[in-house]
Protein backbone atom coordinates (compact mmCIF):
# COMPACT_ATOMS: atom_id res chain seq x y z
CA UNK A 1 0.00 0.00 0.00
CA UNK A 2 1.23 3.47 -0.74
CA UNK A 3 -1.12 6.19 0.29
CA UNK A 4 0.80 9.36 0.97
CA UNK A 5 -2.22 10.96 2.64
CA UNK A 6 -2.87 8.10 5.09
CA UNK A 7 -3.00 8.89 8.80
CA UNK A 8 -0.23 6.84 10.40
CA UNK A 9 -0.59 6.27 14.15
CA UNK A 10 2.46 4.97 15.98
CA UNK A 11 1.96 3.34 19.39
CA UNK A 12 5.09 3.66 21.52
CA UNK A 13 7.54 6.57 21.26
CA UNK A 14 10.74 4.59 21.80
CA UNK A 15 13.72 3.87 19.58
CA UNK A 16 11.65 2.06 16.96
CA UNK A 17 8.59 4.33 17.00
CA UNK A 18 10.60 7.56 17.01
CA UNK A 19 12.77 6.35 14.16
CA UNK A 20 9.76 5.24 12.11
CA UNK A 21 8.14 8.66 12.48
CA UNK A 22 11.29 10.45 11.31
CA UNK A 23 11.81 8.02 8.42
CA UNK A 24 8.23 8.36 7.20
CA UNK A 25 8.81 12.09 6.77
CA UNK A 26 12.27 11.55 5.28
CA UNK A 27 10.69 9.13 2.77
CA UNK A 28 8.10 11.72 1.79
CA UNK A 29 5.00 10.64 3.66
CA UNK A 30 2.64 13.64 3.47
CA UNK A 31 -0.30 12.47 5.61
CA UNK A 32 -0.68 13.05 9.35
CA UNK A 33 1.60 11.16 11.75
CA UNK A 34 0.61 10.71 15.40
CA UNK A 35 3.19 9.36 17.84
CA UNK A 36 1.73 8.12 21.14
CA UNK A 37 4.16 7.64 24.02
CA UNK A 38 3.56 6.41 27.53
CA UNK A 39 6.74 8.08 28.80
CA UNK A 40 6.88 11.85 29.48
CA UNK A 41 9.84 12.55 27.17
CA UNK A 42 10.49 12.28 23.43
CA UNK A 43 12.11 9.10 22.03
CA UNK A 44 15.56 8.40 23.42
CA UNK A 45 18.32 5.83 23.34
CA UNK A 46 18.34 3.24 26.11
CA UNK A 47 21.85 1.75 25.69
CA UNK A 48 23.63 4.58 27.57
CA UNK A 49 21.30 4.11 30.58
CA UNK A 50 23.44 1.21 31.79
CA UNK A 51 26.70 2.57 30.36
CA UNK A 52 28.02 6.13 29.79
CA UNK A 53 24.94 7.88 31.21
CA UNK A 54 24.89 5.82 34.42
CA UNK A 55 28.57 6.59 34.97
CA UNK A 56 27.83 10.30 34.50
CA UNK A 57 29.66 10.54 31.16
CA UNK A 58 26.68 11.60 29.05
CA UNK A 59 23.93 14.15 29.75
CA UNK A 60 20.18 13.76 29.29
CA UNK A 61 20.28 15.86 26.10
CA UNK A 62 22.57 13.40 24.42
CA UNK A 63 20.09 10.58 25.05
CA UNK A 64 17.31 12.09 22.91
CA UNK A 65 17.03 10.68 19.38
CA UNK A 66 15.95 14.13 18.13
CA UNK A 67 15.40 17.40 19.96
CA UNK A 68 11.79 18.00 21.04
CA UNK A 69 11.33 20.78 18.41
CA UNK A 70 11.98 18.23 15.68
CA UNK A 71 8.52 16.70 16.04
CA UNK A 72 6.60 19.97 15.65
CA UNK A 73 8.92 21.11 12.85
CA UNK A 74 8.35 17.82 11.02
CA UNK A 75 4.59 18.00 11.56
CA UNK A 76 4.63 14.89 13.74
CA UNK A 77 1.94 15.04 16.44
CA UNK A 78 3.95 13.71 19.38
CA UNK A 79 1.79 13.03 22.44
CA UNK A 80 3.74 12.16 25.57
CA UNK A 81 2.42 10.67 28.82
CA UNK A 82 -0.51 8.89 27.22
CA UNK A 83 -0.83 5.21 26.44
CA UNK A 84 -2.91 3.09 24.13
CA UNK A 85 -5.28 0.83 26.01
CA UNK A 86 -7.34 -0.90 23.34
CA UNK A 87 -7.20 -1.58 19.64
CA UNK A 88 -10.37 -2.12 17.59
CA UNK A 89 -9.28 -3.35 14.19
CA UNK A 90 -12.79 -3.41 12.74
CA UNK A 91 -13.33 0.32 13.21
CA UNK A 92 -9.58 1.12 12.96
CA UNK A 93 -9.53 2.96 16.24
CA UNK A 94 -7.24 3.03 19.24
CA UNK A 95 -8.53 3.95 22.69
CA UNK A 96 -6.13 6.03 24.77
CA UNK A 97 -5.60 6.27 28.53
CA UNK A 98 -6.93 9.85 28.59
CA UNK A 99 -10.31 8.57 27.44
CA UNK A 100 -10.00 9.79 23.86
CA UNK A 101 -9.93 7.63 20.75
CA UNK A 102 -7.89 7.93 17.56
CA UNK A 103 -8.69 6.74 14.06
CA UNK A 104 -5.90 5.37 11.92
CA UNK A 105 -5.44 4.34 8.34
CA UNK A 106 -2.13 2.66 9.12
CA UNK A 107 -1.02 1.58 12.60
CA UNK A 108 2.52 0.87 13.77
CA UNK A 109 2.81 -1.02 17.06
CA UNK A 110 6.15 -0.07 18.62
CA UNK A 111 5.44 -0.66 22.29
CA UNK A 112 8.75 -2.35 23.04
CA UNK A 113 9.27 -4.61 26.01
CA UNK A 114 9.25 -4.21 29.78
CA UNK A 115 11.52 -5.54 32.47
CA UNK A 116 10.30 -8.82 33.96
CA UNK A 117 9.58 -8.65 37.69
CA UNK A 118 10.55 -11.44 40.12
CA UNK A 119 7.43 -13.02 41.61
CA UNK A 120 8.88 -13.14 45.11
CA UNK A 121 8.16 -11.61 48.51
CA UNK A 122 9.53 -8.11 49.03
CA UNK A 123 9.69 -7.26 45.32
CA UNK A 124 7.66 -4.11 46.03
CA UNK A 125 10.17 -2.68 48.53
CA UNK A 126 11.79 0.68 47.82
CA UNK A 127 15.21 0.14 46.34
CA UNK A 128 14.22 -2.94 44.33
CA UNK A 129 14.74 -1.42 40.89
CA UNK A 130 14.62 -2.19 37.19
CA UNK A 131 16.55 -0.60 34.37
CA UNK A 132 14.39 -0.04 31.33
CA UNK A 133 13.49 3.66 31.23
CA UNK A 134 15.26 6.96 31.80
CA UNK A 135 13.22 7.33 34.99
CA UNK A 136 14.45 3.91 36.18
CA UNK A 137 18.01 4.98 35.43
CA UNK A 138 17.62 8.22 37.43
CA UNK A 139 16.49 6.16 40.39
CA UNK A 140 19.39 3.74 40.10
CA UNK A 141 21.99 6.46 39.68
CA UNK A 142 20.71 8.27 42.79
CA UNK A 143 21.08 5.04 44.79
CA UNK A 144 24.70 4.36 43.76
CA UNK A 145 27.91 5.89 45.06
CA UNK A 146 30.84 5.26 47.41
CA UNK A 147 29.96 2.95 50.28
CA UNK A 148 26.69 1.80 48.68
CA UNK A 149 26.16 -1.86 47.99
CA UNK A 150 24.23 -2.97 44.92
CA UNK A 151 22.95 -6.50 44.42
CA UNK A 152 22.33 -7.23 40.76
CA UNK A 153 19.89 -10.08 40.18
CA UNK A 154 20.63 -11.55 36.75
CA UNK A 155 23.97 -11.84 34.98
CA UNK A 156 22.87 -10.71 31.52
CA UNK A 157 24.17 -7.73 29.52
CA UNK A 158 22.19 -5.06 31.37
CA UNK A 159 23.14 -6.50 34.77
CA UNK A 160 26.82 -6.72 33.88
CA UNK A 161 26.89 -3.22 32.39
CA UNK A 162 25.22 -1.84 35.50
CA UNK A 163 27.76 -3.75 37.62
CA UNK A 164 30.65 -2.15 35.72
CA UNK A 165 29.05 1.31 36.00
CA UNK A 166 28.41 0.72 39.69
CA UNK A 167 32.11 -0.02 40.22
CA UNK A 168 33.00 3.15 38.30
CA UNK A 169 30.85 5.02 40.84
CA UNK A 170 32.75 3.26 43.68
CA UNK A 171 29.77 1.19 44.82
CA UNK A 172 30.22 -2.40 46.03
CA UNK A 173 28.59 -4.83 43.62
CA UNK A 174 27.44 -8.43 43.94
CA UNK A 175 25.86 -10.23 40.98
CA UNK A 176 23.44 -13.10 41.67
CA UNK A 177 22.77 -15.47 38.76
CA UNK A 178 20.54 -18.52 38.70
CA UNK A 179 22.48 -20.30 35.95
CA UNK A 180 25.94 -21.78 36.49
CA UNK A 181 27.48 -19.14 34.21
CA UNK A 182 26.97 -15.50 33.19
CA UNK A 183 25.27 -14.54 29.92
CA UNK A 184 24.00 -18.11 29.80
CA UNK A 185 21.20 -17.43 27.32
CA UNK A 186 23.11 -15.15 25.00
CA UNK A 187 26.83 -15.90 24.82
CA UNK A 188 29.39 -18.67 24.50
CA UNK A 189 30.98 -20.10 27.70
CA UNK A 190 34.37 -18.67 26.63
CA UNK A 191 32.82 -15.21 27.00
CA UNK A 192 31.00 -16.09 30.22
CA UNK A 193 34.27 -17.09 31.87
CA UNK A 194 36.15 -14.14 30.44
CA UNK A 195 33.60 -11.57 31.66
CA UNK A 196 33.41 -13.18 35.07
CA UNK A 197 37.18 -13.00 35.55
CA UNK A 198 37.32 -9.43 34.24
CA UNK A 199 34.58 -8.24 36.61
CA UNK A 200 36.11 -10.12 39.54
CA UNK A 201 39.46 -8.45 38.97
CA UNK A 202 37.62 -5.14 39.29
CA UNK A 203 36.01 -6.04 42.56
CA UNK A 204 32.62 -7.48 41.55
CA UNK A 205 31.49 -10.50 43.55
CA UNK A 206 29.53 -13.32 41.87
CA UNK A 207 27.05 -15.86 43.19
CA UNK A 208 26.34 -18.30 40.40
CA UNK A 209 23.74 -21.06 40.51
CA UNK A 210 21.94 -19.01 43.14
CA UNK A 211 18.17 -18.49 43.07
CA UNK A 212 16.48 -15.54 44.74
CA UNK A 213 13.57 -16.35 47.07
CA UNK A 214 12.80 -12.82 48.18
CA UNK A 215 13.91 -9.41 49.38
CA UNK A 216 14.15 -8.34 52.99
CA UNK A 217 13.56 -4.78 54.11
CA UNK A 218 13.29 -2.32 56.94
CA UNK A 219 10.77 0.51 57.03
CA UNK A 220 9.72 -0.28 53.48
CA UNK A 221 13.26 -0.17 52.07
CA UNK A 222 15.25 -3.11 50.77
CA UNK A 223 18.13 -4.33 52.96
CA UNK A 224 18.93 -7.71 51.46
CA UNK A 225 18.30 -10.47 48.95
CA UNK A 226 17.50 -13.95 50.23
CA UNK A 227 18.61 -17.06 48.38
CA UNK A 228 17.27 -20.64 48.23
CA UNK A 229 20.17 -21.84 50.37
CA UNK A 230 18.95 -19.58 53.18
CA UNK A 231 21.63 -16.91 52.90
CA UNK A 232 20.75 -13.22 52.88
CA UNK A 233 22.97 -10.92 50.82
CA UNK A 234 22.94 -7.43 52.34
CA UNK A 235 22.41 -4.50 49.94
CA UNK A 236 21.27 -0.89 49.77
CA UNK A 237 19.79 -1.32 46.34
CA UNK A 238 18.77 -4.38 44.31
CA UNK A 239 18.69 -4.20 40.53
CA UNK A 240 16.53 -6.86 38.90
CA UNK A 241 17.78 -7.63 35.39
CA UNK A 242 16.25 -10.97 34.50
CA UNK A 243 15.02 -10.19 31.01
CA UNK A 244 12.22 -8.38 29.24
CA UNK A 245 8.75 -9.34 28.02
CA UNK A 246 7.09 -7.81 24.93
CA UNK A 247 4.30 -5.25 25.44
CA UNK A 248 2.04 -7.15 23.03
CA UNK A 249 -1.20 -7.32 25.05
CA UNK A 250 -3.02 -4.76 22.91
CA UNK A 251 -2.15 -6.73 19.80
CA UNK A 252 -3.11 -10.09 21.34
CA UNK A 253 -6.43 -8.78 22.62
CA UNK A 254 -7.28 -7.48 19.16
CA UNK A 255 -6.69 -10.92 17.67
CA UNK A 256 -3.50 -10.18 15.77
CA UNK A 257 -1.32 -13.25 15.28
CA UNK A 258 1.28 -13.40 18.06
CA UNK A 259 4.01 -15.84 19.03
CA UNK A 260 6.81 -14.63 21.32
CA UNK A 261 5.73 -11.17 20.18
CA UNK A 262 3.58 -9.78 17.36
CA UNK A 263 4.23 -11.88 14.25
CA UNK A 264 5.43 -9.84 11.25
CA UNK A 265 6.92 -10.41 7.81
CA UNK A 266 9.97 -8.73 6.23
CA UNK A 267 7.96 -5.59 5.61
CA UNK A 268 7.25 -5.54 9.36
CA UNK A 269 3.60 -6.11 8.52
CA UNK A 270 1.36 -8.11 10.88
CA UNK A 271 -1.48 -10.50 10.00
CA UNK A 272 -3.61 -7.35 9.48
CA UNK A 273 -2.48 -5.56 6.29
CA UNK A 274 -2.93 -2.08 7.78
CA UNK A 275 -0.95 -2.83 10.95
CA UNK A 276 2.82 -3.05 11.35
CA UNK A 277 4.84 -4.05 14.43
CA UNK A 278 8.49 -3.09 14.95
CA UNK A 279 11.23 -3.29 17.54
CA UNK A 280 11.33 -5.36 20.73
CA UNK A 281 7.61 -6.19 20.47
CA UNK A 282 7.90 -7.96 17.09
CA UNK A 283 8.44 -11.65 16.35
CA UNK A 284 10.17 -11.43 13.00
CA UNK A 285 11.71 -13.56 10.28
CA UNK A 286 15.48 -13.96 10.23
CA UNK A 287 16.03 -14.91 6.60
CA UNK A 288 19.74 -15.67 7.08
CA UNK A 289 18.79 -18.32 9.63
CA UNK A 290 15.51 -19.45 8.16
CA UNK A 291 13.46 -18.97 11.33
CA UNK A 292 11.40 -16.51 13.37
CA UNK A 293 12.76 -14.73 16.44
CA UNK A 294 12.13 -11.78 18.74
CA UNK A 295 15.24 -9.61 18.92
CA UNK A 296 15.94 -6.93 21.51
CA UNK A 297 18.44 -4.54 20.01
CA UNK A 298 18.77 -1.08 18.56
CA UNK A 299 19.89 -2.31 15.11
CA UNK A 300 16.76 -4.48 14.98
CA UNK A 301 14.52 -1.55 15.95
CA UNK A 302 16.15 0.58 13.23
CA UNK A 303 15.93 -2.13 10.57
CA UNK A 304 12.26 -2.76 11.20
CA UNK A 305 11.49 0.96 11.33
CA UNK A 306 13.03 1.13 7.84
CA UNK A 307 11.00 -1.87 6.67
CA UNK A 308 7.71 -0.38 7.87
CA UNK A 309 8.44 3.15 6.61
CA UNK A 310 9.51 1.74 3.22
CA UNK A 311 6.39 -0.35 2.89
CA UNK A 312 4.06 2.49 3.90
CA UNK A 313 5.65 4.92 1.44
CA UNK A 314 5.84 2.39 -1.37
CA UNK A 315 9.61 2.02 -1.43
CA UNK A 316 11.23 -1.33 -2.16
CA UNK A 317 11.90 -3.39 0.97
CA UNK A 318 15.44 -2.85 2.30
CA UNK A 319 17.88 -5.80 2.15
CA UNK A 320 17.67 -7.96 5.25
CA UNK A 321 20.50 -7.18 7.66
CA UNK A 322 22.66 -9.42 9.81
CA UNK A 323 21.50 -8.96 13.41
CA UNK A 324 24.10 -7.31 15.61
CA UNK A 325 24.57 -5.92 19.07
CA UNK A 326 27.18 -4.28 21.27
CA UNK A 327 27.94 -3.94 24.96
CA UNK A 328 30.43 -1.73 26.84
CA UNK A 329 31.86 -2.79 30.18
CA UNK A 330 34.91 -1.05 31.68
CA UNK A 331 37.37 -0.66 28.78
CA UNK A 332 35.86 -3.64 26.96
CA UNK A 333 33.89 -3.27 23.77
CA UNK A 334 31.91 -6.38 22.93
CA UNK A 335 30.43 -6.50 19.43
CA UNK A 336 28.31 -9.42 18.31
CA UNK A 337 27.13 -10.17 14.78
CA UNK A 338 24.80 -12.94 13.70
CA UNK A 339 23.11 -15.63 15.77
CA UNK A 340 24.79 -18.84 16.94
CA UNK A 341 21.94 -21.05 15.59
CA UNK A 342 22.89 -24.43 14.11
CA UNK A 343 26.63 -23.90 14.68
CA UNK A 344 28.62 -27.12 14.89
CA UNK A 345 31.88 -25.76 16.23
CA UNK A 346 33.40 -22.72 17.82
CA UNK A 347 36.77 -21.24 17.10
CA UNK A 348 38.61 -18.69 19.21
CA UNK A 349 40.86 -16.19 17.46
CA UNK A 350 43.20 -13.85 19.33
CA UNK A 351 44.27 -13.48 22.93
CA UNK A 352 41.61 -14.16 25.58
CA UNK A 353 43.91 -13.36 28.51
CA UNK A 354 44.93 -10.12 26.79
CA UNK A 355 41.26 -9.12 26.37
CA UNK A 356 41.46 -8.93 22.60
CA UNK A 357 39.79 -11.90 20.94
CA UNK A 358 36.80 -13.17 19.02
CA UNK A 359 34.70 -16.32 19.25
CA UNK A 360 33.46 -17.51 15.86
CA UNK A 361 30.51 -19.89 15.60
CA UNK A 362 30.79 -22.00 12.46
CA UNK A 363 28.42 -24.26 10.60
CA UNK A 364 30.72 -26.19 8.33
CA UNK A 365 32.89 -23.52 6.78
CA UNK A 366 30.28 -20.81 7.15
CA UNK A 367 30.30 -18.19 9.92
CA UNK A 368 26.95 -18.09 11.76
CA UNK A 369 27.97 -15.62 14.49
CA UNK A 370 30.96 -13.78 15.90
CA UNK A 371 31.42 -12.40 19.40
CA UNK A 372 34.32 -9.94 19.39
CA UNK A 373 35.95 -8.39 22.47
CA UNK A 374 38.07 -5.33 21.63
CA UNK A 375 38.39 -6.87 18.17
CA UNK A 376 36.59 -4.58 15.72
CA UNK A 377 38.23 -6.10 12.63
CA UNK A 378 36.94 -9.54 13.57
CA UNK A 379 33.48 -8.07 14.14
CA UNK A 380 33.36 -6.08 10.90
CA UNK A 381 34.80 -8.85 8.72
CA UNK A 382 32.69 -11.47 10.51
CA UNK A 383 29.53 -9.48 9.91
CA UNK A 384 30.32 -9.22 6.21
CA UNK A 385 31.06 -12.95 5.98
CA UNK A 386 27.73 -13.75 7.62
CA UNK A 387 25.82 -11.30 5.43
CA UNK A 388 27.40 -12.56 2.21
CA UNK A 389 27.13 -16.21 3.20
CA UNK A 390 30.75 -16.64 2.28
CA UNK A 391 32.76 -19.76 3.18
CA UNK A 392 36.00 -19.34 5.15
CA UNK A 393 39.00 -21.51 5.84
CA UNK A 394 38.76 -22.36 9.56
CA UNK A 395 42.54 -22.85 9.70
CA UNK A 396 43.16 -19.32 8.42
CA UNK A 397 40.48 -17.88 10.68
CA UNK A 398 42.13 -19.41 13.76
CA UNK A 399 45.53 -17.99 12.83
CA UNK A 400 45.67 -14.42 14.08
CA UNK A 401 48.88 -13.73 12.16
CA UNK A 402 46.69 -13.77 9.04
CA UNK A 403 44.73 -10.51 8.84
CA UNK A 404 40.92 -10.55 8.77
CA UNK A 405 41.11 -8.81 5.39
CA UNK A 406 42.92 -11.84 4.02
CA UNK A 407 40.69 -14.34 5.81
CA UNK A 408 37.61 -12.66 4.36
CA UNK A 409 39.07 -12.11 0.89
CA UNK B 410 29.57 28.05 19.19
CA UNK B 411 31.79 26.24 16.71
CA UNK B 412 30.30 26.21 13.23
CA UNK B 413 30.50 23.00 11.21
CA UNK B 414 29.82 22.42 7.52
CA UNK B 415 28.41 19.05 6.47
CA UNK B 416 28.54 18.34 2.73
CA UNK B 417 26.42 15.48 1.36
CA UNK B 418 27.80 13.19 -1.30
CA UNK B 419 25.66 15.01 -3.90
CA UNK B 420 27.19 18.35 -2.87
CA UNK B 421 24.31 19.69 -0.76
CA UNK B 422 25.78 21.74 2.04
CA UNK B 423 24.49 22.47 5.55
CA UNK B 424 26.19 24.75 8.05
CA UNK B 425 25.22 24.37 11.71
CA UNK B 426 26.40 25.55 15.12
CA UNK B 427 27.41 22.67 17.35
CA UNK B 428 27.95 23.01 21.08
CA UNK B 429 31.50 22.24 22.26
CA UNK B 430 31.62 18.84 23.90
CA UNK B 431 29.16 17.23 21.50
CA UNK B 432 30.55 15.01 18.76
CA UNK B 433 30.44 15.93 15.07
CA UNK B 434 27.94 13.05 14.72
CA UNK B 435 25.66 14.46 17.47
CA UNK B 436 25.78 17.87 15.82
CA UNK B 437 24.42 16.33 12.63
CA UNK B 438 21.72 14.22 14.29
CA UNK B 439 20.41 17.14 16.38
CA UNK B 440 20.12 19.33 13.30
CA UNK B 441 18.43 16.57 11.33
CA UNK B 442 21.25 16.37 8.78
CA UNK B 443 20.56 13.24 6.73
CA UNK B 444 22.73 10.19 6.02
CA UNK B 445 24.59 10.06 9.31
CA UNK B 446 22.49 7.22 10.75
CA UNK B 447 24.64 6.71 13.87
CA UNK B 448 23.03 3.34 14.59
CA UNK B 449 25.06 2.78 17.75
CA UNK B 450 24.60 6.29 19.08
CA UNK B 451 28.30 7.03 19.21
CA UNK B 452 29.70 3.82 20.72
CA UNK B 453 32.24 3.40 17.88
CA UNK B 454 30.50 0.13 17.09
CA UNK B 455 28.66 0.60 13.78
CA UNK B 456 30.60 2.81 11.33
CA UNK B 457 27.40 4.44 9.98
CA UNK B 458 28.73 7.91 10.90
CA UNK B 459 31.67 7.86 8.46
CA UNK B 460 32.88 11.25 7.12
CA UNK B 461 35.88 12.66 5.25
CA UNK B 462 37.64 15.46 7.09
CA UNK B 463 38.57 18.40 4.85
CA UNK B 464 42.31 18.43 4.12
CA UNK B 465 42.87 21.76 5.92
CA UNK B 466 41.44 20.34 9.15
CA UNK B 467 43.10 16.96 9.44
CA UNK B 468 45.94 18.11 11.69
CA UNK B 469 43.61 19.95 14.07
CA UNK B 470 41.14 17.07 14.26
CA UNK B 471 43.90 14.59 15.07
CA UNK B 472 44.24 10.87 14.37
CA UNK B 473 41.75 8.04 14.91
CA UNK B 474 42.16 5.71 17.89
CA UNK B 475 43.25 2.13 17.06
CA UNK B 476 39.67 0.91 17.69
CA UNK B 477 38.22 3.51 15.32
CA UNK B 478 40.91 2.82 12.71
CA UNK B 479 40.04 -0.89 12.72
CA UNK B 480 36.35 -0.12 12.25
CA UNK B 481 37.20 2.20 9.36
CA UNK B 482 39.38 -0.47 7.76
CA UNK B 483 36.22 -2.41 6.96
CA UNK B 484 33.92 0.49 6.13
CA UNK B 485 32.95 1.26 2.52
CA UNK B 486 34.65 4.02 0.51
CA UNK B 487 37.44 4.62 3.04
CA UNK B 488 40.14 7.18 2.32
CA UNK B 489 43.14 8.62 4.20
CA UNK B 490 40.98 11.39 5.65
CA UNK B 491 38.17 9.08 6.79
CA UNK B 492 36.93 9.39 10.37
CA UNK B 493 33.96 8.20 12.41
CA UNK B 494 32.22 11.46 13.22
CA UNK B 495 31.05 10.19 16.63
CA UNK B 496 34.69 10.04 17.68
CA UNK B 497 35.44 13.70 16.87
CA UNK B 498 34.59 15.91 19.85
CA UNK B 499 33.72 19.47 18.88
CA UNK B 500 35.86 22.15 20.57
CA UNK B 501 36.44 25.83 19.94
CA UNK B 502 39.45 25.31 17.68
CA UNK B 503 37.29 23.21 15.33
CA UNK B 504 35.17 26.28 14.50
CA UNK B 505 34.88 26.19 10.68
CA UNK B 506 35.41 22.43 10.31
CA UNK B 507 34.25 20.95 7.02
CA UNK B 508 33.28 17.27 6.66
CA UNK B 509 32.02 15.40 3.61
CA UNK B 510 29.86 12.26 3.47
CA UNK B 511 30.89 9.13 1.55
CA UNK B 512 28.98 7.64 -1.37
CA UNK B 513 27.91 4.71 0.82
CA UNK B 514 25.89 7.14 2.97
CA UNK B 515 23.33 8.51 0.55
Ligand SMILES: Cc1cc2nc3c(=O)[nH]c(=O)nc-3n(C[C@H](O)[C@H](O)[C@H](O)COP(=O)(O)OP(=O)(O)OC[C@H]3O[C@@H](n4cnc5c(N)ncnc54)[C@H](O)[C@@H]3O)c2cc1C
Nearest residue numbers: 012014015016038046047083084111112279280296297298
Ligand atom coordinates in the same frame (compact mmCIF):
# COMPACT_ATOMS: atom_id res chain seq x y z
C1 LIG C 1 19.56 -0.48 29.90
C2 LIG C 1 19.48 -0.95 28.49
C3 LIG C 1 20.64 -1.10 27.74
C4 LIG C 1 20.58 -1.53 26.41
N1 LIG C 1 21.75 -1.63 25.70
C5 LIG C 1 21.69 -1.96 24.40
C6 LIG C 1 22.88 -2.00 23.59
O1 LIG C 1 23.99 -1.76 24.08
N2 LIG C 1 22.78 -2.29 22.27
C7 LIG C 1 21.57 -2.56 21.70
O2 LIG C 1 21.53 -2.82 20.50
N3 LIG C 1 20.44 -2.56 22.43
C8 LIG C 1 20.46 -2.27 23.76
N4 LIG C 1 19.30 -2.24 24.49
C9 LIG C 1 18.03 -2.64 23.84
C10 LIG C 1 17.40 -1.50 23.08
O3 LIG C 1 17.37 -0.33 23.86
C11 LIG C 1 16.00 -1.89 22.66
O4 LIG C 1 16.10 -3.02 21.82
C12 LIG C 1 15.26 -0.77 21.94
O5 LIG C 1 15.05 0.30 22.80
C13 LIG C 1 13.96 -1.28 21.37
O6 LIG C 1 13.23 -0.20 20.84
P1 LIG C 1 11.64 -0.23 20.88
O7 LIG C 1 11.20 1.06 20.32
O8 LIG C 1 11.15 -1.50 20.32
O9 LIG C 1 11.28 -0.28 22.42
P2 LIG C 1 11.45 0.86 23.49
O10 LIG C 1 12.65 1.67 23.20
O11 LIG C 1 11.32 0.18 24.81
O12 LIG C 1 10.18 1.80 23.29
C14 LIG C 1 8.87 1.40 23.51
C15 LIG C 1 8.09 2.60 24.03
O13 LIG C 1 6.70 2.32 23.99
C16 LIG C 1 6.09 2.79 25.16
N5 LIG C 1 4.82 2.05 25.35
C17 LIG C 1 4.67 0.77 25.77
N6 LIG C 1 3.37 0.43 25.78
C18 LIG C 1 2.69 1.52 25.34
C19 LIG C 1 1.31 1.79 25.11
N7 LIG C 1 0.36 0.89 25.33
N8 LIG C 1 0.98 3.02 24.65
C20 LIG C 1 1.93 3.96 24.41
N9 LIG C 1 3.23 3.75 24.60
C21 LIG C 1 3.61 2.54 25.05
C22 LIG C 1 7.12 2.54 26.21
O14 LIG C 1 6.88 3.34 27.35
C23 LIG C 1 8.40 2.93 25.47
O15 LIG C 1 8.66 4.30 25.59
C24 LIG C 1 19.33 -1.83 25.83
C25 LIG C 1 18.16 -1.71 26.59
C26 LIG C 1 18.22 -1.27 27.89
C27 LIG C 1 16.94 -1.14 28.68
Ligand code: FES
Nearest residue numbers: 451453455456495
Ligand atom coordinates in the same frame (compact mmCIF):
# COMPACT_ATOMS: atom_id res chain seq x y z
S1 FES D 1 27.73 6.28 15.61
FE1 FES D 1 28.24 4.19 15.51
S2 FES D 1 30.35 4.27 15.06
FE2 FES D 1 29.81 6.36 15.15
